[in-house]
Amino acid sequence: MSCSTTASAALAWALLSGCVAVAYRREIREVPPEPARVEAFEPGATHLGAVIDALGAPLYVWEGAAGGVVLAYGGLRTREWGVEVSIPLGDQGSASFAYDDAAARTRGHVLVFDPELRLALVRAGNLADLRQEFARRRPAALEEDVAEAAGRGGP
Amino acid sequence: MRLLLAATVLASLTSSCFISRESSNEPLVKARIDALVVGTSTASDVARELGAPTEVVQLGRRSAWRYDFTTSKRAGFTIIVLTFLNTDQRSDRCWLFFDEADVLRHVGTTLEAGRARYAMPWQEDE
Numbered sequence: 001m002s003c004s005t006t007a008s009a010a011l012a013w014a015l016l017s018g019c020v021a022v023a024y025r026r027e028i029r030e031v032p033p034e035p036a037r038v039e040a041f042e043p044g045a046t047h048l049g050a051v052i053d054a055l056g057a058p059l060y061v062w063e064g065a066a067g068g069v070v071l072a073y074g075g076l077r078t079r080e081w082g083v084e085v086s087i088p089l090g091d092q093g094s095a096s097f098a099y100d101d102a103a104a105r106t107r108g109h110v111l112v113f114d115p116e117l118r119l120a121l122v123r124a125g126n127l128a129d130l131r132q133e134f135a136r137r138r139p140a141a142l143e144e145d146v147a148e149a150a151g152r153g154g155p
Numbered sequence: 156m157r158l159l160l161a162a163t164v165l166a167s168l169t170s171s172c173f174i175s176r177e178s179s180n181e182p183l184v185k186a187r188i189d190a191l192v193v194g195t196s197t198a199s200d201v202a203r204e205l206g207a208p209t210e211v212v213q214l215g216r217r218s219a220w221r222y223d224f225t226t227s228k229r230a231g232f233t234i235i236v237l238t239f240l241n242t243d244q245r246s247d248r249c250w251l252f253f254d255e256a257d258v259l260r261h262v263g264t265t266l267e268a269g270r271a272r273y274a275m276p277w278q279e280d281e
Contacts, residue, residue, distance in 0.1 A: 023238040026276035030245060031267050048252070049261045056265035057248035061212050061219045069214050079276060115215065 021084045029106060030059060032075035038109045041119055048117040059108070060127070062135035067115045070134050074108015074127050110134055165235075172232035174273050180209060182224045183247040188264055191251070198257040208251075216255040223248045230273040241278070245271040 033055045041051060048069060052058075060072040110130045112120045123130055187204050201220065202208075208220035224247040231240035245267040252261040 021236050021238055023240055024276055025238075025240045026242070026274075028241075028243045028245075028280060031265075031270075052250070052252075052261050052263035055263075057250045057263040059248075061214070061221070061250055063212065063214050067215055069217075069219075077280065 019086055021086075023082050023084065024080075025082060026079045027076055030075035032108050033073050035109070035124070038073065038111070038122060038124075041111065041122065043119050043121050046119040048113050048119075051111055051119065059106075060131070062131060063138075064112055064114075065134055065136045066112075066120075067136075068113045068120065069117060070113070070131075071111045072108060072127050072130065073111075074106050076106045078105070170232060170234045172230075174228070174230045176229070177227045178225060178268075180222075180224045182268070183222055183249055183264075183266065185264070185266065188249055188262065191259060191262065193259050193262060196259040198253050198259075201251055201259060205249075214252075217260075218253050218257075220251045220253070221248065222251075224268050226268040226271045228271045228273050230275065239276055241274050241276045243271045243274065245269075 037054065041054075048071070051071060055073055058071040058073050059075075060070075062070040062072070064070045106127045107125065108127055109122055109124050110127065111122050112134050114120045123134070190204060191201060196204075198218075198220070205222055209223050210221040212219045212221070225244065226246070227242060227244040229240065229242045231238060233239075247266045247268045248264070250261075250263045251259055252263075254260050
């Protein structure tokens with residue numbers, strides 16, 4: 001058996017056994033506001049109420065790192081080809097990966113307000129990245145602390 | 156000719172199309188949201204009118220509550236290893252902002268869940 005025949009057989013086996021799938025996908029998530037409408041707000045002058053009246057409900061609301069409020073507006077529009085590979089691993093499940101994962105790529109604008117709820121700044125980009133930059137991160141409770149508190153609060 | 160016929164039969168036997176719809180939470184009722192009065196309604200009034208929120212965000216001494224209803228419509232078809240897939244997810248959202256005394260100060264509502272549709276990935280977005 002020649003090398004090319006073996007390669008062809010292996011490729012056909014992989015494709016027909018469901019290990020490999022080629023997909024053309026479009027993904028629409030939410031409706032982002034038009035950038036011009038967001039950029040029309042004036043930092044230092046626009047109040048949070050005016051933004052909400054103009055743009056409606058944000059996708060996310062975060063506590064600002066500087067004590068104010070952060071509103072995030074955005075959405076996702078993707079259209080792309082992708083390849084998915086799934087490898088069976090016996091009875092314990094399977095390993096799979098795909099290079100076209102679009103779930104974490106929501107883009108849009110964040111509007112950062114000061115503690116008096118006046119607009120401080122507007123930024124555009126990936127909302128996950130912007131959250132890291134502008135949202136306050138509260139410390140998470142450790143499991144031991146939770147268990148201790150539960151023990152104290154018990155009957 | 157025979158090859159073309161075989162290819163057509165094979166494609167028809169190994170293809171499939173599908174649609175699915177997912178939704179989460181209860182649809183928002185605009186009349187209930189409109190019944191709330193900014194500057195007067197309290198967090199208790201809101202809870203009585205709309206029920207438990209999906210999320211509560213602490214904003215220093217203020218807070219914001221989120222109510223939402225999400226619809227996701229998916230349509231596509233597969234021919235052997237080639238898949239065409241369209242996902243359209245939109246939501247009704249309502250954010251309510253309360254001051255330090257739990258009085259309602261701002262309401263932002265967006266009702267888009269009804270615009271989600273089944274489509275093929277090459278079709279234009281509405």
